[in-house]
Amino acid sequence: MNIKDIETFSKKIDGKIYFEYDLKKTNWFNIGGKSKIFFKPEKLEELISFLKIYNSRGKIFVIGAGSNVLITDKLFDGTIIKLGRNFSKLSLLNDTTIIAGSSALDKQVSEFAKENSIGGFEFLSCIPGSIGGGIRMNTGCFDSEIKDSLISVQATNFNGEVFSILKKDIKFKYRECNLPKDLIFLSATLKGEKKNKNLIQKEIKKLKDKKEIAQPTKIKTGGSTFKNPKAKTNKKVWELIKSSVSLSTEFGDASISKKHCNFLVNKKNASFNDMKKLIQHIKNEVENETGIKIELEIVMVE
DSSP: OOOHHHHHHHTTOSSEEEEEEEOGGGSTTOOOOEEEEEEEOSSHHHHHHHHHHHTTSSEEEEOSSOSSEEEOSSOEEEEEEOOOGGGGOEEEEETTEEEEETTSBHHHHHHHHHHTTEESOGGGGGOOSBHHHHHHTTOEETTEEGGGTEEEEEEEETTOOEEEEEGGGOOEETTEEOOOTTEEEEEEEEEOEEOOHHHHHHHHHHHHHHHHHHSOOSSSEEEEOBOOOOSSOSOOHHHHHHHHSOTTOEETTEEEOSSOTTEEEEOSSOOHHHHHHHHHHHHHHHHHHHSOOOOBOSEEEO
16 A cells, blocks of 8 residues: 555644554554554544545544444554544534534533433433444444434545435434445434433433443443344343353453453453454354354454
8 A cells, every 4th residue: 555645645734644553542442453544633624635545545444432343453454543523522503402523422422411401312421432433333222322313414435525414314223224334424413302401410320320230340341242132032132141151251361241241351461363252152152052143233343
């Protein structure tokens, strides 16, 4: 890959372009090798210009908060894009509608909504991701999903063409949507409802307390590893894992959380392959025991 034009471009912008960039600290698992190019644009025009220069000469992966990705230890032979601070701005369109930059954290949107007495975003306080990632995987918890409040998404494709997509033109399913992979989400327009600020705060506290009891925190994890099964069963995926897999199973430093067995943990220096082996082992054991094929919720970047 010829990167001289990208090196020249990097000297003209406010954003940062790095070469052979270490990806370990970009994700919650703290696993990963290097990316050939790592681009952190601060302005939309920088992002558009870069995409037109890069012109599909290699892979592109957009990373948000890094809370649900497992990244290869090998060189990522392409570009990782992480949108800068200017893509995390929050503003009001009217008294119940928020425009959220796609790199804004879910919990920031929840807090912004609370401060403006807008309900419907309390569940986002419990999700450790960003709005862009949330749209890509229709993130949710406690019976709410981001599609419930979405009006439209503003995006660019990898050719640098910018457009809006209305919710009615997107097919959302449990933890997925049908939007093409070659899109970079720029912002989202989200609608809630007027609600007393104190009631919003009480709901947020209730949800956070519920999460604290059930899920591990302050460890190297990628959050929920597997989706709940589509197969006809009244069991959640954690129940299938608990009844099928020895929870003491480890591959290197890749282990299963004792607090919630759908959370995998990097105890210290787990490799990508350690975690991948553990994932495959769990899938095999669950299928052998129950006949159900479980699917990944986390995203593997190879």
